[in-house]
Amino acid sequence: MFSLSILKQFSRLSLSTPKAIAINRNIFTAPALQFKVTEQLCAEPLKKKKKMDPAIIKAREDRRRKKLEKQIRRLEKNARQLKPIEELEIPLNVVDEIGKRKRPEVKLSEQEVEARALLQKEWSRYKRAEYMANVAQIDRIMAAQKRALDMLYEESEDxxxxxxxxxxxxxxxxxxxxxxxxxxxxxxxxxxEYIDVSKKWIN
Structure with a gap:
């Protein structure tokens, strides 16, 4: 029984003729690839992080934020501040006498307001007529010049x-x-020659 079972297994095998083995005859001129080992890179051991109290971290952030806000407020306050000019400053005695120096407002009557308006209109009409007369005179001069040049060209080009x-x-x-x-x-x-005595302001 044992021999029959073995024969049945071998009977499934088929014999075939050996095929021609292809021989690879390609020639490579490149250098041969070899295995290489990179250099050892020794890393520094990691430092142990110090555990800080969250309250201390928050206090530091608050101080930093308050400092920045203070600087921003200072810049906004001095943004529109101009450099003082002594020649344009009003003396203190004049400041004290502003009430005496101030003239009372003059109230005009209706007739005076109407007369001034009519005078302004009359002045506008006069200036317009003067402008139109000047423009017309310039046009006449330019036209006469052009006619003279045309007649001169007919006489002699030189x-x-x-x-x-x-x-x-x-x-x-x-x-x-x-x-x-x-x-x-x-x-x-x-x-x-003069001596410059003006003050210099440094930002």
């Missing part, structure tokens, strides 16, 4: 080119006329 050419002698134009204030006799003009 004369026309000379006429339209700008006069370079008039470009560095200088004029001396009346000044705002009359000259002062025997006035000793300073030589230009």
């Amino acid at each position: 004369l026309y080119n000379e006429a339209v050419m700008p006069d370079l002698k008039l470009i560095p134009y200088s004029i001396k006329g009346p000044v705002a204030t009359p000259p002062i006799k025997n006035y000793d003009s300073p030589d230009g």
